[in-house]
Amino acid sequence: MSTAPTLRTPMDAKRLRTILGEFATGVTVVTYRDTDGSPRGATMNSFTSVSMDPPLILVSVARRARACAGLEDNAFTVNILAANQLDLALHFAGRPADAPVPWHEPIDGPPRLIGTTAWLQCRPWRTYDGGDHVLVLGEVECHDTRLLEPLVFHRGEFRRPGLKLLQIPRTVAFDGRPTCEWVDRVHTLHALADAGIDNPPLDI
Template structure:
């Protein structure tokens, strides 16, 4: 199978964009991820898929984490956590009981570890939701390997 073409095929599924943050020994870490989904309402569970070859994999293992759902205005924040550097940090931190999250995100979901599953070259982290909040606004979308708008009205 041609992995590049398979990735292009998967890119035809439009998603939102998140930044997953966690604290690790007094250090805050985050990564941009669009492989996120809800799993269960009772108990409240969410899932994020993380590449085994990233630093984030080791930092998330057996650790609490926060899913930050980004707004359309937070594209530079997504790029920052995907590895692009900026002269000035394009976001502000907000602290909570579970660690640091991205201030003014469209939504955040604070989780404790529930389970981890082998996902081939990724690990599927399930988190039990302990707190969340959300704002009204336009979400940041991702389609075909590029940021995009999500149209709410047809």
């Protein structure tokens, strides 16, 4: 018994990009040494952890990007940008800044950026076909972090994190029980403040 072939609707690339943009990510600059030894970098938000044993991370690099060839069998560092490093994100995304790049060049290994919230130095592990991108896996050899706010990318815009979820007033506990009466009063105060009322009534 034969069945009719399934008709596939043509993919709307713009719509797909918009939908994928609903997933908020951090922002990284992947740095490496060019063939002449010069430090290079590229802004990427397609970055994820892969394995803890061995310690592997992955970045997705556009095939047409200069970094695609630069990362081939080459050590690299993933620099996770801090919220105050928007200028670096734009610089390595093709909008060069006038200020000098804060490079740190260790005696051994690829260059990295100063002032980031974290960095991971990697040796090349594997590369895989990813369509119009190449999936580059690196084995983490050393790393470090600082307690800084990270830069965030969401809906095509750079942002910074807001309040921790547990700092936001709520009227129902996680187990479904009502919380204390004062929480409702905090909600009312927040609503009045958002409305621009400087002197709320005292009987709330």
